[in-house]
Amino acid sequence: MxxxxxxxxxxxxxxxxxxxxxxxxxxxxxxxxxxPDFRSPGGIWTKYKPIEFQEFLESEEKRRESWRRKFKTDEVFRTAxxxxxxxxxxxxxxxxxxxxxxxxxxxxxxxxxxxxxxxxxxxxGNATYAACLSCRKRVALDIIRELFEVDEQIPTCDSCGGIIKTATISFGQSxxxxxxxxxxxxxxxxxxxxxxxxxxxxxxxxxxxxxxxxxxxxxxxxxxxxxxxxxxxxxxxxxxxxxxxxxxxxxx
Ligand SMILES: [Zn+2]
Known part of the structure; x- marks a missing residue:
């Protein structure tokens, strides 16, 4: 044809x-x-000052804020x-x-x-799951969300105790x-x-x-x-x- x-x-x-x-x-x-194109003006991501990778590593409060934002904006990924x-x-x-x-x-x-x-x-990277920054073990977002919604508990790796982050590449991350x-x-x-x-x-x-x-x-x-x-x-x-x-x- x-x-x-x-x-x-x-x-x-x-x-x-x-x-x-x-x-x-x-x-x-x-x-x-x-x-939405996250770089487009007025997009949900442009409302927030991005949390740099280094800040995420150094500050528990920045990690908490990052998870707060993640769950506020996550529906678009879950339903797409x-x-x-x-x-x-x-x-x-x-x-x-x-x-x-x-x-x-x-x-x-x-x-x-x-x-x-x-x-x-x-x-x-990928926004639909999280991973340990030390041992790379994958963690489902649902599990993190359940704990976070109780008392804003931020996740740590159950294998190595490392910091868990969504599997995306952040500003300042190589x-x-x-x-x-x-x-x-x-x-x-x-x-x-x-x-x-x-x-x-x-x-x-x-x-x-x-x-x-x-x-x-x-x-x-x-x-x-x-x-x-x-x-x-x-x-x-x-x-x-x-x-x-x-x-x-x-x-x-
Ligand atoms: Zn780990």
């Missing part, structure tokens, strides 16, 4: 003709699931469902078209839509080394790098498309608004993400 829309057809041809595709996703993929964009990307993965999904998002919606865990590389390394390897090895829903302004993440391009990969950008890297891209689509990707899966 072919598409009557030549741009959609070209996107589909690029995707199907590539040897190794890496998809890089940003907030624009998840806004269609009701998750994958949208057509996530579902299309999961379909690409199922069809063997995509080798990995590098994401700036922290909502876990790629995994929820069916992309296997090992194919998702989370550059900014980028996750293993994930950055894997993302780099995948980026260098691909022949098609496809950006979906990222305005490509947050570094170091936004350096990946440039890296891919320098290594000879084709660069495809699907984002509602223009980005600073449109000039080096082989194909740019300024369109709604879910609807556009759904068209691709329907001609595949």
């Amino acid at each position: 072919t598409s009557t829309d030549p741009t959609i057809q070209r996107l589909s041809d690029m995707l199907n003709g590539a040897r190794k595709v890496v998809i890089f996703t940003g907030a624009g993929v998840s806004t269609e699931s009701g998750i 469902k994958p949208n057509d964009g996530h579902k299309a990307i999961a379909q690409f993965s199922k069809n063997g078209l995509v080798s990995s999904v590098i994401t700036q998002n922290i909502d876990g919606l790629h995994q929820l839509s069916g992309v296997p865990d090992h194919q998702v590389i989370e550059l900014h 980028m996750p080394e293993a994930e950055m390394l894997r993302a780099e390897e995948e980026t260098r090895a691909c022949d098609l790098f496809m950006v979906v829903g990222s305005s490509l302004v947050v570094y170091p993440a936004a350096g990946f498309p440039v890296m891919a391009k320098r290594n000879g990969a084709k660069l495809l950008i699907l984002n509602r608004d223009p980005t600073d890297l449109d000039g080096i891209a082989d194909l740019v689509l300024n369109r709604e993400i879910g609807a556009t990707l759904a068209k691709i899966t329907s001609i595949k």
Whole structure:
């Protein structure tokens, strides 16, 4: 089958003709699931002065405040469902078209839509669970919330006594080394790098498309608004993400 829309057809041809595709996703993929772009003006996260990682480590009161905020804003993550964009990307993965999904998002919606865990590389962590900062043991948020709601008890690791934090990367916290390394390897090895829903302004993440391009990969950008890297891209689509990707899966 072919598409009557030549741009959609070209996107589909690029995707199907590539040897190794890496998809890089940003907030624009998840806004269609009701998750606000945390950097957007007026967003719930911009109301608070961010708690820096160092403050979180040093102050019990900052940790308490951080959990207070987490549970105040958590419903958006607990209730969000994958949208057509996530579902299309999961379909690409199922069809063997995509080798990995590098994401700036922290909502876990790629995994929820069916992309296997090992194919998702989370550059900014994950807001849907917590982990011990010392031994990395995962802790479910529900358990922490239950205790916190009683008397604002802040959690510590039951294995090693370490500090528990949501599994996101905070301001002042270094980028996750293993994930950055894997993302780099995948980026260098691909022949098609496809950006979906990222305005490509947050570094170091936004350096990946440039890296891919320098290594000879084709660069495809699907984002509602223009980005600073449109000039080096082989194909740019300024369109709604879910609807556009759904068209691709329907001609595949
Ligand atoms: Zn621990």
